[in-house]
Amino acid sequence: MSRPLPEFDLDRYLPYRFAVIATRLSTELAAQYREKYGISIAEWRVLVNLAYSDSTSVRDIEKRVSMEKSKVSRAVSRLEDAGYLTKAIDDNDRRLLQLELTESGTGLVRDLIPLAQAYQDELEAKLHAKVPGLQAALDELMKDTDI
Amino acid sequence: MSRPLPEFDLDRYLPYRFAVIATRLSTELAAQYREKYGISIAEWRVLVNLAYSDSTSVRDIEKRVSMEKSKVSRAVSRLEDAGYLTKAIDDNDRRLLQLELTESGTGLVRDLIPLAQAYQDELEAKLHAKVPGLQAALDELMKDTDI
DNA sequence: CATTTTTCGTTGCGAATGCAACGATGTCAA
DNA sequence: TTGACATCGTTGCATTCGCAACGAAAAATG
Numbered sequence A, B: 001m002s003r004p005l006p007e008f009d010l011d012r013y014l015p016y017r018f019a020v021i022a023t024r025l026s027t028e029l030a031a032q033y034r035e036k037y038g039i040s041i042a043e044w045r046v047l048v049n050l051a052y053s054d055s056t057s058v059r060d061i062e063k064r065v066s067m068e069k070s071k072v073s074r075a076v077s078r079l080e081d082a083g084y085l086t087k088a089i090d091d092n093d094r095r096l097l098q099l100e101l102t103e104s105g106t107g108l109v110r111d112l113i114p115l116a117q118a119y120q121d122e123l124e125a126k127l128h129a130k131v132p133g134l135q136a137a138l139d140e141l142m143k144d145t146d147i
Numbered sequence C: 001c002a003t004t005t006t007t008c009g010t011t012g013c014g015a016a017t018g019c020a021a022c023g024a025t026g027t028c029a030a
Numbered sequence D: 001t002t003g004a005c006a007t008c009g010t011t012g013c014a015t016t017c018g019c020a021a022c023g024a025a026a027a028a029t030g
Helices: A014-037 A041-052 A058-065 A069-081 A103-127 A130-143 B014-037 B041-052 B058-065 B069-081 B103-127 B130-143
Strands: A085-089 A097-101 B085-089 B097-101
Touching: A014 A041, A014 A103, A014 B014, A014 B041, A014 B103, A014 B130, A041 A058, A041 A069, A041 A085, A041 A097, A041 A103, A041 B014, A058 A069, A058 A097, A069 A085, A097 A103, A103 A130, A103 B014, A103 B130, A130 B014, A130 B103, A130 B130, B014 B041, B014 B103, B041 B058, B041 B069, B041 B085, B041 B097, B041 B103, B058 B069, B058 B097, B069 B085, B097 B103, B103 B130
Parallel strands: none
Antiparallel strands: A085 A097, B085 B097
């Protein structure tokens, strides 16, 4: 007969839980963005990072979002083609790109944010008092890039 | 001049945070699994679900893990080819599959679990007292399939 | 300086992904 | 019973993905 399996509580296993929840949250949102504005999640992240952080290069975004640089690069190219941002070479370091939202891109972000905020509000309402504890835990998990 | 952007705190935005953390956790783990045992995350999930839950059909796993059924189906096929599980037709409902780990599959799970548990322990150590609050929040987010 | 090493962004490529469509089976109602 | 409808798992297909390799540029080394 085979030996018994080790004890293991799949329902508390954090990598698994995070993956499942992240997929659910993102899929829901992605549907809204794609349907209404024709952009993907990767593109959404690039737009919002340009609008709400100091990230200006592909590398800045890559680091900040833990997104593969090829994924960032392709998202940026699509957004450029759509006229939502411009690429320029950084004069101080000619390897870097300086990404900048266009008027059109800024306008798009203005439209996207209320959708995002509404979803956030919905989640926080559902979580009630659990929000601070959750955010504190997420802070901790984000702390080291290399867990 | 363009109107200002709405207020928005990207660093607290839950779908975004979950996606980033989930990617980090999974990527780290996936490297270990692939390197040591040649299996993907999708395959890992199928194996562990068969070992530690009552899921026996593709659909059970699909529901439990929020994984596309085609993804489950392909993971199952690869695992079958590798000899880790068997497919049988459910006699009560001939549309369903009854998936079952082989000896070899059970052995593999026995090897995988300590790795997974070590990672969980590491995360919990890092989170200290924040674990219960986090798990409670995750419970809440998992509650409704359709958030 | 010259040379080696590192960094940035892009691209090629094979693998994985999600979606829709499909055949087979089961369910339900007329 | 029969026909319409729903469900399960697979597969085809276009898209996306991650990784490695690359050229260009900068930094480090000597």
